[in-house]
Amino acid sequence: MERLTQEVLVLREKVAIAESQVQEATGNRRQQLLLMLEGLVAERNRLNEALQAERQLYSSLVKFHTHPDSAARDHTLQVELEGVQELRGQLEEALGRSLERLSRLETQGALGGGEQERVRALPQHAS
Numbered sequence: 001m002e003r004l005t006q007e008v009l010v011l012r013e014k015v016a017i018a019e020s021q022v023q024e025a026t027g028n029r030r031q032q033l034l035l036m037l038e039g040l041v042a043e044r045n046r047l048n049e050a051l052q053a054e055r056q057l058y059s060s061l062v063k064f065h066t067h068p069d070s071a072a073r074d075h076t077l078q079v080e081l082e083g084v085q086e087l088r089g090q091l092e093e094a095l096g097r098s099l100e101r102l103s104r105l106e107t108q109g110a111l112g113g114g115e116q117e118r119v120r121a122l123p124q125h126a127s
Contacts, residue, residue, distance in 0.1 A: 043098045
């Protein structure tokens with residue numbers, strides 16, 4: 001009886017240690033996912049800012065067509081087009097980083113289970 005009691009205590013201790021390790025691993029994984037999600041949110045904010053800048057450029061180009069002086073129009077158009085090219089490059093870089101992060105999150109979600117569906121829903125909120 002005493003030996004069985006001792007074996008039960010040892011088994012309980014092993015179970016407690018195993019549960020503790022699982023909880024620690026889950027906590028670390030959640031922390032990693034939270035950091036990645038925070039990065040995605042920050043990237044979404046930068047994309048929204050870039051989109052706003054693009055809208056302002058478009059508005060400026062519309063106003064440009066009403067400018068009477070052709071030399072000033074040509075210069076304004078050149079400046080605006082350079083701004084659009086720079087903005088497009090920034091948007092493409094940001095989109096590439098976001099897609100890379102999303103892919104990593106989906107991979108981790110597939111490996112770990114449940115969070116994948118929440119990660120897939122994230123881009124819908126970015127627009």
